[in-house]
Amino acid sequence: MYYKTTKQFPVHWHSVLLIEVGFYKRLVASEQKRFQNRMMQFLGEVYIDTVGFEIEELDTIFIASSAVIPVFGFKDWHYPTVTGIIIYPDNFNEDFEFSDKSGPRRIAGAIGTGRLEKKMILSRKALHHGFKNSNDKRNTAIHEFVHLIDKMDDNVDGVPEVLMQNMNAIPWLKLVHDKMEAINKDKSDIRAYGGTKQAEFFAVASEYFFENPKLMKRKHPELYKMMAECFRVKF
Incomplete structure (x- = not known):
């Protein structure tokens, strides 16, 4: 299914965002309005394609929110490195297969290369989980948008x-x-995937920063300070 919009922000999305997106809920009214505008700008610049299911409003809200959150501190922002989002119903393998016969399916999100250049592939299950549970410091969609940045x-x-x-x-x-070394020595609450390489550390730390900033500020004050400076936002 193909989805793209240049419409105005649907008024009822405000209530959904207040319930589902903690970042949005913390904003004052004027900044919430700016968040809404940024969501619609993003949705007007990309297409969303689904595989195996019909897209729902909440899918769209979560994707647009994930795109806006990491760059909300920047007044004017466009993603030149993505033109489309492809949503799979569940995790997939390295060949982007997700059927029961596809073998191990451990990937929840990826940035495409080759024929999938400028595409982001996301698991719908992981997309929703990222907004349902902030205590686990994980948000797959934010992780992938940070890779795009x-x-x-x-x-x-x-x-x-x-x-x-x-x-x-x-x-x-x-x-x-230093933080990667601590992860790999099992002396950190930053998840293990962040210890695999620099790029993954940055994306994993970004998930942590946006999902549970108060905890990061308490446990990793220097990292919190640098992330806040990077993203131009403080909680």
């Missing part, structure tokens, strides 16, 4: 130049490596 300098390397224009990358990389 990282990719804007043509390198998905955990050093997003577009976000770090006024920051020194050296202390950032030292902190990243």
